[in-house]
Amino acid sequence: MAILVAATVVAVAGGGGGTGRRSFRLIGLFFYYRPTRLTASVYSSDSGDWVDSVATLFVPSTISFIQSPSTLVGNAIYWLLNDAKTIIQFDLESQSLASVEQPRRGRGHADVDRRRHAFPDHSRLIVPADNGYFGLAILSERSIKFWERETQLSGAATWLLRRTVQLDRVLADLELEEQTSPLRIVGFAEENNVIFVSADDCIFMIHVESMQFKKVKIEISHRRLNAMTRRRRHPLPENDDLLAEILLCLPPHPSSLPHAGLVCKRWRRLIIDPHFVRRFSARHQTPPLLGFFRTLDDEAQSRLPASQFSLRGWRGRMPTLNWTLFDCRHRLVLYGFAPKFRITEFVVTNPMTGHRRRILNTEHDDRVVAAAVVAAEGEISFHRSFRLVVLLSPD
């Protein structure tokens, strides 16, 4: 029996047959015993089928569950194993699986083997590198080292230390020099290329390219209705063109369009109109930075009220406790529903529009150990094609 160890979603360019619905793929990684190995399986939203990849990757030891969210760089998805030694690579084009060894720690490093294996590694992160390959950001004490994978003429690949960023100045600038708990990498926003680091109860973000830093305000409060707004007002002119102009100016936050859609019938008609959705997407080409999430040990953290990601009211009213947030990428969020430790279904949702797609995990009578979601470049739409990658591992 195999165990799903990871899953991810990818959008497919040109998918959906011009219906405005974008196709996507869901990729799952599965783990088998005797010999210990990983395989991948890809679900396509167009065909509605799971297809097992021919690729098999033999691994030295058991992989139970990959807690780190995946990172998409170029055409490959990367997972960081909890052993702090291995990176799993799944190439979406060739459908091949590979493992890459992480840079070895130099002698004298205090953080060697801290027995954190059971938990997500809060010191490492796969990031896109300048050369188009993937790199690794490693946080230790008060600096971040950026490593890049470089292929030599001989064909052998090695790790090169590109840059070391000292965080002392940053912490001082952000008035965090007094912080006592160790710094932790808590999230990464792929499309914005931003790393989130926590220091005590505060979180700051680092933009990888510009090396700019900023404190993040985590909002959990709800806006209270201002009594002033209760006054009866002059009504907005009933003109769909004008309404579209106004709604196009709304920030592309998860709540914007769904809330507008609930205002009245006319508004709802407009926000589900594919032409409007296309214009809205085109206006907001760069996805907004909503926040980040960590699996298992942390709750989803967001700059927006958590209730906007609420799963309440989903069909069947499944208990929220059994939901696992696997991945978010390309404006899509991937959840798994796991009553009794088995993922029975995945849900891919677009928080900006509220669109959802359920994918039953009936093909694999397995335990999910990881999952990820990916969308393709070029096409902008709220109805995305995606691929789901699932990693399995036996009981």
Next chain:
Amino acid sequence: MAAPESGDGNNGAARMVTLISSDNTRFEVEAAAASLSQTLQLTILDGGGGGGDGIPLPNVDSATLSKVLEYCIKHAPAAANGGAPNATAVDRAELERFDNEFVNIDQSVLYSLIMAAHNLEIEGLQSLVAKKVADMIKGKSPMEIRRTLGFPDPTPEEQAEMNAHMLEYGWAYE
């Protein structure tokens, strides 16, 4: 009415046109300012609005029209420079300051303004007001949006429909 302050070009006799609001008030403005309206531009290019004729605007009342023209006069020099690629940062900051203050007005005026901008096809003004209205409703729940924009309270049927859709979406909503 107030003459435009920005007399930079000083090309002596700038061409003037007359606009007539729905309540029969006559407004005399520079053709360059009125031409920010795509609708008026065609008429003006055809030689309309000059002399004693005037261009009637049956959809726009005088209060709204004076506000529209205030915007046009302020934005005309920049528009004449073709989007003002050579405008200084100071000029742009000044326009931005003007815009921010300009839309800081009562909602009813705002709505008349966006309607007029739409009919007269003044793109900049339309986006400016659209942005302002969007800012008023962003981050609000559907009910708050309705109240902010002066919708009447929902009928029981509307309320039931909203609740049904809300469940479907699963969004929190007070």
